[in-house]
Amino acid sequence: MVRKHKLFFAINTLNGGGAERVISNLGNYFYNKGFRVTMVCLNEAKPAYYLEQGIEVISLVRNVRREQFLFRLWYGGVTLFKLLRLLNKEKPDCVVSFMTSANLWMGLTCNILNIPYLVSERITPDYTVNQLNHFLRWLSAKVYSRSKAIVVPSKGMIDGFRKNKSFRGVSNFEVINNPVSKFGSACVNSVYPRKFILSVGRLDRQKGFDLLIKAFKTLQFQDVDLLISGEGAERENLESQIEDLKLKDRVKLIGHQKNLQDYYTQAEMFVLSSRNEGYPNVLVEAMSLGCACVATDCEFGPADIIENEKNGLLVKANSIKYLSEAINRTMSDPVLKIKMSENAQLINQTNSLENTFAKWEKLILNHI
Structure with a gap:
């Protein structure tokens, strides 16, 4: 296949x-559409x-974390x-970057070299640019405003940006929701010996797992684990919290799982306990596989996805x-649980891959 257009996708790791899942799927989509695709990582990391196979992955700088000013100056220069x-060597037709650090570095570089670029933020600006x-x-607003588009996954994030005085005059926002991830077929074999409630995400304070563990401690159901x-x-x-609450036998941190579809389909329910989001992929994944869901109405995303009491x-x-209370209600009301599962x-x-990535394709082709 002759690959006419050259696209660069950039992210920290x-x-x-x-x-990381969205940008990987996006790269695969454009590669299969006949584009030449390169993934640029600011730091070294093995793709998760x-x-x-034809997508090139380039890591710029070895990931060594140091806070000293001189090191950060050296890191920025490199x-x-x-x-x-x-x-300058590859001259891509367009660059698409995800997350603040990649957006700034790529935006600055593309401005110097006069290369079209798009930036995308994936979580609330209160935890990034703000x-x-x-x-x-000020620099972020200048770099973002000169991009062909600032792509965000939920409408609420635009208001979040405009809390920041520097962004009040910026108007090149585009809303493209996250797509449903494609999974392999679910396995019939049990992934866990007892009934369980599932939550998925980076072990970070943002995700509110400490709140979820405390809520789980108060549940009336003793025959289900988390x-x-x-x-x-x-x-x-989190391990210390689990130990302190005497929940070691019932709350398990199971790490990354490649067969998440098995967990989603076998879980009694899924809980998103986040303090903030941009547009939570894991909630979309759980719903796509028919898992009844409870989610915090945090900024931003869950309210764009869930119609309360329906799905x-x-x-x-x-x-x-x-x-x-919401977890207890879902576990004790099978009629509600089935309704939410079916509507989800x-x-x-x-949020099909085809619909979502077609919007990205139209946006990128308009600027090549």
Whole structure:
């Protein structure tokens, strides 16, 4: 196949996570459409999700975390130099970057080299650009406003950006929801010996697993366990919490699981306990496989996905009490649970890969 258009996708790493899954699937889509696709990672990391064999993965800088000013200055200089050299040599038709650090580095480089680029933020700006210092907020607004589009997965995120004075005049936003991930067929063999409630995500305070564990402690049901799939910096704190609450036999941190479809289909229900989101992939995944869901009504995304009482339950964010009540209600009301499960699967139509990536394709082709 002759590959006419050259696309670069950029992100900090391709380790497991919602943004990493979306950008991997997006790269696969364009590769199968006949584009030449390169994945650029600012830091070294082995891809967690499947990439088509012909997609090149380039890691710019070895991932060494140091806070010293001189190291950060060196790191920034090396990153910019390598990006300039790479993009000047390859001359991609368009660059698509995900998440703040990749957006800034790629945006600066593309402005210098006059290459079309799109940026995308995947979680609430209150935890990304709005937390930057005054200069970096100003710089972000300049870089983002000169992009062909700022792609966000939920409408609410646009208002989140405009809380920041630097972004109030920025108007090039595009909303493209996250797609349903494609999984292999679910296995009939049990993945766990007891009934279980499932939650999935990076082990980070943002995901609210500490709140979920406290809510689980108060449940009236003793014949069901809680499984949390994911890895991250909060593992040690969560393990200590589980030990302190004497839940070691019933709450399990099971790490990344390649066969998540088996867990979604066998779970009694799925819980999203996040303090904030952008547009939670794991909620979309669980619903697509018919798992009854409870989700916090956090900023942003769950309210765009769940119609309360119809295809899931939305509860006040940061509330152990309301989270516990919603879980108890779902577990004790089989009629509600079946209704939510059946309606949830309609997301396979609204958020299909084909519909979502066709929007990306139209957007990118308009700027090549």
